[in-house]
Amino acid sequence: MSAFAPTEARLDVTRAKYPDFPRGPAVLVRLIKHLFKEIHDEANALLRPYGLNHPEYNILMMLYGSPDNSMHPSALADAAGEKSANITRLTTQLCEKGYVARSGSDTDRRKVTLTLTPEGLALIDGFLPGIVTLLHKQTRNLTAGEQDQLEVLLKKMLAGFGE
Amino acid sequence: MSAFAPTEARLDVTRAKYPDFPRGPAVLVRLIKHLFKEIHDEANALLRPYGLNHPEYNILMMLYGSPDNSMHPSALADAAGEKSANITRLTTQLCEKGYVARSGSDTDRRKVTLTLTPEGLALIDGFLPGIVTLLHKQTRNLTAGEQDQLEVLLKKMLAGFGE
């Protein structure tokens, strides 16, 4: 039935050996891992024809989510959840492909500005319809009300981190 | 305030440029990415003193979740969500560290059985208290009822994949 059932069975075995292991929290964590993996894999499959992988897509979308289509590498690292060294590598690739442009800042010459090129914007316009379809597909089992509920609960859970 | 607020701001910008982009589904997907990253990072930090990373921990726990503390590589790959080539590498490491033993199967000699050694079990006993504490910490913002609700919704969402 569900692909998650074996995970719950393993959890039962674990709890038989180690009764303190908390079922609820463990299930939630494993569900999130499973969902992340599914989301990640499906997005990767969709993006492959465009010559992009998931991290590259993320970077393009972070830039697209900025009013002027541009960000500094450190902000980008923060937004995309990548290490700054990785941002350098990924944005270099995107520059080489012509989707992103690097330019220096006048006010602070340490800073670098990364901006979507017209080609980058065109690429985004190209894959966004597929992404929209995918997003709807990935949440199709939830009603609008359930999506709202889920959003509230996930935000609440996330707020408990890093304190 | 919330570390998630900038993500929502970016989403608003995106929707201004591309109105079809579905807010609810996109928020859910990004929340799951954020949560996964936090969970992953915190677990890694906890496990580092034991000389383990998250995938290695996962493998140990999958074996521990089996009644006889053992599994075949392909089942392990499935359970841990890793590619089988990666399972070979990871279990080789764990064998070298003495936490897992490889042995051939009598009935089907293609198969290899991976089993937790006494040292592996002792290691698990060593880190499990910390894991239990971490799991409680990661879900502390949710009441028991909310955890149940969240579990139901996540399972429902997960069921929509791969059909």
Place this chain on the structure above:
DNA sequence: TATTGAATATACATAAATGAACTATATACT
């Protein structure tokens, strides 16, 4: 029983991510 096909595990080459210096610029303090 010999042969083909499918499944399993691994080896090897390639790609991606991380962590620890390193360079250059900016800010703060005396």
Place this chain on the structure above:
DNA sequence: AGTATATAGTTCATTTATGTATATTCAATA
């Protein structure tokens, strides 16, 4: 001004993950 401290970004070595090809074994069947 001059020195220390902090920050931005990159480079490089190492670790980690993935994809492809290969070897081994079992099952089916001619």
